[in-house]
Amino acid sequence: MSDWLIETIHLTKIYGSGETAIRALDDVNVTVAPGEFVAIMGPSGCGKSTLLNMLGALDQPTSGEVWVAGENLAKLKDVDGFRASTVGFVFQLHNLLPTLTAAENIEVPMQGRVASARKRRARALHLLEVVGLAPRANHLPNQLSGGQRQRIAIARALANSPKLVLADEPTGALDSQSGDEILALLGELNRSEGATIAVVTHDRRVAQSTQRILRMQDGRIVEDHRVSDPLEEDLRALAFSKLGETILNPNDAPMQEVSPEEEAILRKLIERLRQ
Numbered sequence: 001m002s003d004w005l006i007e008t009i010h011l012t013k014i015y016g017s018g019e020t021a022i023r024a025l026d027d028v029n030v031t032v033a034p035g036e037f038v039a040i041m042g043p044s045g046c047g048k049s050t051l052l053n054m055l056g057a058l059d060q061p062t063s064g065e066v067w068v069a070g071e072n073l074a075k076l077k078d079v080d081g082f083r084a085s086t087v088g089f090v091f092q093l094h095n096l097l098p099t100l101t102a103a104e105n106i107e108v109p110m111q112g113r114v115a116s117a118r119k120r121r122a123r124a125l126h127l128l129e130v131v132g133l134a135p136r137a138n139h140l141p142n143q144l145s146g147g148q149r150q151r152i153a154i155a156r157a158l159a160n161s162p163k164l165v166l167a168d169e170p171t172g173a174l175d176s177q178s179g180d181e182i183l184a185l186l187g188e189l190n191r192s193e194g195a196t197i198a199v200v201t202h203d204r205r206v207a208q209s210t211q212r213i214l215r216m217q218d219g220r221i222v223e224d225h226r227v228s229d230p231l232e233e234d235l236r237a238l239a240f241s242k243l244g245e246t247i248l249n250p251n252d253a254p255m256q257e258v259s260p261e262e263e264a265i266l267r268k269l270i271e272r273l274r275q
């Protein structure tokens with residue numbers, strides 16, 4: 001067992017056999033720490049959805065291993081339980097049930113896991129609030145916009161507080177503003193709920209809003225890039241700037257203008273940033 005939330009070891013998936021065999025995943029070795037927010041990019045057919053399906057135990061590898069939250073997925077005793085409670089899926093098309101209200105759709109994955117109907121409703125209402133759609137609890141999917149439906153789908157994916165959220169082009173069917181909102185929401189959930197998120201996207205901007213970009217090609221991961229946080233970059237630049245130096249040097253003239261409390265806070269901040 002490792003501390004990774006996700007670990008794939010020589011993960012390979014071959015569809016078909018003989019001449020027509022397709023190597024959808026070719027020796028993929030990747031680790032993701034708990035709480036990471038990862039984008040998966042790459043051209044159509046490179047294996048992104050296949051990888052996501054393997055991570056969610058929706059499909060079996062041809063060879064190699066997939067570990068998620070300490071479980072070897074090939075050895076799962078309760079696959080349905082794993083799919084229902086350890087992972088949450090968000091697909092490009094939200095797949096909401098058209099005859100159920102927003103709240104009822106969110107309750108679906110809780111059936112059989114949360115015994116009391118009252119608790120299921122309370123959780124659904126809480127999640128509606130989290131995704132900013134509390135007033136739409138009793139609306140049917142066709143009474144909601146595309147972006148709102150996708151937010152309901154995200155709430156549904158979070159129903160059982162999964163450790164891992166897998167999103168396959170969740171913004172693909174949306175206009176760019178709704179897409180941005182969905183991404184901001186996923187980022188927020190990553191921060192507030194501590195959920196590890198892997199999102200497949202074709203959109204560079206979307207990918208840059210995550211912490212890490214995995215780029216795939218022909219079933220392989222060809223690039224693993226950490227996105228640096230612009231705010232953190234700016235703060236670090238400040239820490240090593242002349243102003244940062246001044247703050248650290250209490251005898252510097254400009255610091256005479258700053259109150260002792262302010263100076264103490266600034267010193268603490270700059271010292272931390274320079275570590």
Ligand SMILES: Nc1ncnc2c1ncn2[C@@H]1O[C@H](COP(=O)(O)OP(=O)(O)OP(=O)(O)O)[C@@H](O)[C@H]1O
Nearest residue numbers: 015016022023024043044045046047048049050051
């Ligand atoms: N069930 C299947 N049977 C046979 N081949 C498949 C199957 N599913 C996927 N493939 C093939 O495996 C390769 C990877 O497919 P995958 O769906 O993972 O690509 P993708 O990166 O998600 O592409 P896209 O961006 O178009 O969604 C493709 O060549 C595809 O044709």
Ligand SMILES: [Mg+2]
Nearest residue numbers: 048049050168
């Ligand atoms: Mg795909």
